[in-house]
Amino acid sequence: MIARLRTQISDAWQYFLAPALAALLPWRLGYRWLRWLSRREGGAFDEPARAAVAVAPQHLELADTAAFAANVRLNCLLDVADLYLSLRRPRLGALPWHVQQVGQWPRDTNFVAASFHHGNGHWVFKSLARAGFNSTFISARWQRADYAGVPLRYWYGRLRGADIERLGGRPVVFRPRARAQLAQVLAERAVVVSLFDIPPRLAPRGQRPVRLLDRDVCFPDGALELARAAGLPVVPYWMEFDLASGVRRLVIGQPLDPADPATLQALADVLDRALRQTPSAWFFWPEWPRWLQDAPAALQQAAAPGDDE
Template sequence: MHVRRVIDLLKRNGTDLLQLFLLPILLALLPWKIGFRLLRRMARQGLGDGPGVERAWQAARPHLPGQDAEAEEWKSRFRLLQLVERVDTWLVLFRSARWWSRQIDRTGTWPDHVGPFVLLTSHWGGGQWIWRQLHEAGIPAHFLARRVQAEDLGGGRLAMWFARVREFGIVRQGGCKVIFTGGSSARILEAFQHRHSVVGMLDLPATTSQAVLRRPLLDGEVVIPYGLLRVAAAAGVEVLMFSCSFDPDTGRRRLQIIEMPTAADVQAIASAYVEQLDRCLRSESAYWQVWSSAPLMFVRPGSDCAAAAAAVE
């Protein structure tokens, strides 16, 4: 039994070494047009596939009526998203600000003052490159994130090393240190005092200790935690919103900066956030990275928010 565990450990870490380090680094060193074409071919052929892709499809399927015939194409696009995210981890370290500026098509503009702001985005698309854009716009920002578990990125200890590389990439691009959730309010307020902004995402399953709001999404309703919005409101901090994605044909990056209603309250901001996520999912449902967790966010008609949050625990 001990030998079997050792073999399993070596397999998991060997897979992580190939899929998180060796292959993405090689592709990141190639001209991007060539690298992206190879990523598209890998996605179509199921290379780098894992149980996460099938779990994502099974979670998405009930909310995407009539798309069963397109299941393989959907999985290919979801797989492409995962592959691009891995390569981006290295591209943000290897490529210059000038190179990135040529790769991004931007809609909207950043504010002309420093802030601080709460910058809302979602797990739709992929935007590890956003920190350099914020730095160039003169917006120093922290990322508010949950602590990564090895199974979130891979299967073994090397996956945690990969998570450290991603954190380093944020700082390398001009971002501030990551703020981890769980008693984070004091650190968020401290960041505001230094005129630093905070980037956060609300499209995650809530825990029983988090306040949640219920909003319509696709064919159902979801509950989302909104503690970050309450902290922003209490501190009088302006809330902005943006989304990041890429063109599945060319690999060009897309940044959309969304103008929020003036003096919008927490309820209105939460509604605008989920409405934007809904538009994103209707335009490309396969780009939602957290589909596997979606069953913990969608709630049954007539159920209350507290019961939905308790179901996560």
């Protein structure tokens, strides 16, 4: 009972109170506050930090694993604080000065916006709204049963999902068997936001080979098939970080042809560069060992196009 109470207090602090305070302060002060918190162990974000420290040094050269762990906690705190920063701003309001957009979305067509579990994705929905697009996000379902013992994390996820729907102007679409809903989204000239770095455990069908971190792994091709069927491009976007200052850049890449066999690897190359620049921002380090293990079998079973998206 005491341990559970401590977990609830810690979650209330790290998912609600501390990041909300950062969002209320002038950003230079708020970011200093988050950096100070990230250097202290204890709490919900120690678990992803420990997992990342156990895995990442086997694939990337990290000079200081303690600093890397602190940066993992910092990226988690940033991700949570973004929700409260977003809630303070109207849907069509400007991005905050410390989230800078580089590049522009296509103006003459809608598209599939392609990114990864790297960085802070909340701002893409505001950016798309400001460019005149409604958008929807493909997500796994938030099941309350999955948060047994940590209910505040469930309610945080619900709040985040509600704000994504506010910014996107459309409901979130949940896997699996979401293809028909997503095709309708594209037919209505809205944008589908899809994260491509989904391991076989979470999207077993339609996995295709890619090279990432000098390893042979796989990405699912469901969102590419969706764009190809609609005759629409895929537009990559990613986040670049200056962890010293707290300034981030939402970078929009050039449209890609979903029918081109090289497109999936081109997306993997975007993630590869991002991982080498800011490895602490990848939320899927805990998945990476099993991903490597599962990839060969997933690729053997991928004769038919995937329908998990």
